[in-house]
Amino acid sequence: xxxxxxxxxxxxxxxxxxxxxxxxxxxxxxxxxxxxxxxxxxxxxxxxxxxxxxxxxxxxxxxxxxxxxxxxxxxxxxxxxxxxxxxxxxxxxxxxxxxx
Numbered sequence: 001x002x003x004x005x006x007x008x009x010x011x012x013x014x015x016x017x018x019x020x021x022x023x024x025x026x027x028x029x030x031x032x033x034x035x036x037x038x039x040x041x042x043x044x045x046x047x048x049x050x051x052x053x054x055x056x057x058x059x060x061x062x063x064x065x066x067x068x069x070x071x072x073x074x075x076x077x078x079x080x081x082x083x084x085x086x087x088x089x090x091x092x093x094x095x096x097x098x099x100x
Contacts, residue, residue: 020096027093031059034091056080061095 035057058076065071070090072082082088 016096023093023095027059027095030091030093 058072058080060073060076062070062073070092072088076082
């Protein structure tokens with residue numbers, strides 16, 4: 001039988017892990033809120049135009065590259081029919097990478 005409370009984990013590491021989990025949960029909640037807003041489910045929003053946009057939405061993780069550039073993965077570009085030069089709207093939520 002193991003005692004999890006006896007596991008010697010450095011307290012700041014626990015804080016960092018909890019903070020990362022909270023950030024990921026916040027990202028999921030904000031994504032759901034954005035989907036609801038775009039679907040026009042909040043009453044006063046123009047649902048026809050925004051509802052069409054909700055069908056063209058993706059959530060993915062990407063790295064910031066030199067010059068602050070971010071890339072949209074191939075699969076998402078294809079699924080959303082995004083071509084070079086298209087204008088897209090982004091919501092940026094920084095998250096911690098557990099591999100760092």
